[in-house]
Every structure is written in structure tokens, then in C-alpha cells.
């Protein structure tokens with residue numbers, strides 16, 4: 589199968605390129621600023637995805653069976669910092685890709701986010717009412733609506749949870765950010781009353797690939813890890829997994845009541861119901877222990893880690 593993958597240098601895109609290669613697919617992947625190699629790609633294409641005409645030409649030149657969109661401005665703070673760029677990547681890009689997929693009768697697989705929900709009524713079923721609290725969540729919701737309108741037959745949209753994995757930059761995943769903080773002598777703070785249901789980028793990549801292959805499935809789905817955890821618990825389990833002590837790897841506990849202005853833009857609980865997708869696929873929701881076993885120490889922090 590020929591897959592056109594946007595965001596191949598990202599946390600999800602790089603995991604998907606490797607998983608697709610293992611399954612024998614031909615993957616053409618776009619990258620933005622990342623200059624290194626991306627394992628699993630048959631072709632790596634540097635391309636500014638905000639250049640709509642270059643994108644259309646490139647997609648039509650390759651005429652793929654499937655388009656997977658893993659490009660985005662996926663950090664809510666970056667969306668707030670540059671709303672115009674975020675709108676182009678998070679809304680206009682998937683809309684254009686969905687139209688192209690529809691035109692080519694290609695499948696379109698798009699990733700949305702748990703952040704479309706306000707966090708007050710978890711666990712969220714696929715049909716639950718979205719009510720995003722931040723710009724990123726509003727853009728992801730807008731992308732869902734636009735994709736479904738542009739490619740009603742061929743589009744699959746997966747709302748994903750907090751993701752961890754070994755990123756190409758070594759700085760994208762939560763565990764990589766934690767290591768960077770600890771190595772710099774900082775004490776990262778984590779909410780004890782904010783709940784997420786994390787899974788690995790690799791596990792999500794397997795799901796997305798199955799959806800590339802399963803032409804009988806279309807529409808909107810949820811995917812996440814097997815169990816909800818507080819953000820503080822996630823950080824504490826990461827510290828334990830890497831056998832770091834509380835003194836070398838400190839964590840501060842905070843609550844939403846301590847930071848009301850910040851909490852107003854952060855959903856409290858984003859546990860997701862995984863039906864109907866879990867059960868329809870061979871890939872199963874991952875335990876947090878399985879996720880932890882896949883993580884490596886980011887290369888830039890190895891010397892610090894070995895010195896502990």
C-alpha cells in the first residue's frame with residue numbers, strides 16, 4: 589500500500605513510518621524543519637505544509653492509496669503563541685488533505701485529540717458532546733468537522749490521548765521533557781487532580797495502520813491506554829521506571845485549585861471510552877507498564893543519568 593504521511597518527523601509520524609515499513613508498506617513522508625533521517629520512509633520529502641499549491645501538486649504526483657496526517661501544532665502553548673500558524677496546520681491542512689483524498693478515492697486517516705472535551709464528564713464516549721477549553725482543542729474539533737464534511741466516505745479520525753515515545757528530536761515526549769528538567773536541576777510540577785489515559789506513539793501508530801488497511805471502518809473513534817492515571821502518577825511512575833531517587837529527580841505536586849487561571853484552560857479528566865474501536869482491531873490498548881518498557885533515556889541526558 590502506498591501511504592503519504594505528513595509529519596513523518598514527529599512523535600507519531602516517525603513511529604508510524606517504522607511500523608508501516610515493518611508491515612511492508614511504501615511510505616512517502618513529509619518533514620518540515622527536521623534535517624535528519626527518518627527510519628521506515630521510502631522517500632523523505634521536505635515540504636512546507638502551509639504551501640497549499642505545493643502540497644496539492646506533491647500529493648497528486650504520488651497518488652497514494654492512503655493519506656495519514658500526523659502533522660500539526662500539537663502543543664497548546666504553541667497554538668496560543670502563534671494562532672495563525674496553528675490554524676493553518678491544525679485546520680486548513682487536514683481540510684485540504686481530506687479534499688484531496690476524496691478526489692483520489694484514497695483513504696484519509698487524521699488524528700484529533702482528547703482535548704476536544706472539557707474534562708468535566710469523563711469517561712468520554714465517542715458521541716459525547718465536545719466543549720474545548722483551549723485554542724488547540726477548538727482547532728482539533730474544527731478539523732474533525734471539516735474532514736468529515738470534505739471526505740465523508742473515506743475519512744477516519746482518531747481522538748488520541750497524551751502520547752509518550754522516543755522522539756527523533758529527543759525532546760518531544762513527556763519523559764524526555766522530564767529528563768531535560770532534572771538534568772538542568774529543575775523541579776517539574778504535576779497536577780495530582782488531572783487525569784489522562786496515556787498510550788505510546790508506537791501503540792497509536794499500530795492502530796492508525798490497521799485503520800489504513802481496514803477499509804470497512806470509517807468515521808470518528810477514540811484510542812488511549814488501558815488505564816487512566818493522574819499526571820503526577822504518570823511522572824512518578826516514569827521516575828520509578830528509570831530507578832531515579834526523589835532527590836535527584838524531584839517532582840512538585842500541584843492541584844487545580846492552586847492554579848485556577850491555568851486550570852481553566854486545562855481539562856480535568858480526559859479518560860476515554862475506547863468502544864467501538866477496541867475490540868474491532870488486533871491492536872489492544874496498552875498498559876502503562878508496557879508503555880514504560882518502550883521508553884529510552886534521551887541521548888542528551890545520558891551523561892547526566894549515568895552520573896546519578
Ligand SMILES: NC(=O)c1ccc[n+]([C@@H]2O[C@H](COP(=O)([O-])OP(=O)(O)OC[C@H]3O[C@@H](n4cnc5c(N)ncnc54)[C@H](OP(=O)(O)O)[C@@H]3O)[C@@H](O)[C@H]2O)c1
Nearest residue numbers: 595597598599600620621622636637659660662748749751
Ligand atoms: N503528542 C501528543 O501527546 C498528542 C496527543 C493527542 C493528539 N495528538 C495529535 O497527534 C498528531 C501528531 O502529533 P505529534 O505529537 O506527533 O506532533 P509533533 O511531534 O509535534 O510533530 C509535528 C509534525 O508536524 C510537522 N510540521 C509542523 N509544521 C510544519 C510545516 N509548516 N511544514 C511541514 N511540516 C510541519 C513537524 O515537522 P518538523 O518537526 O520536521 O518541522 C512534525 O513532523 C497531531 O495531530 C496531534 O494533534 C498528539
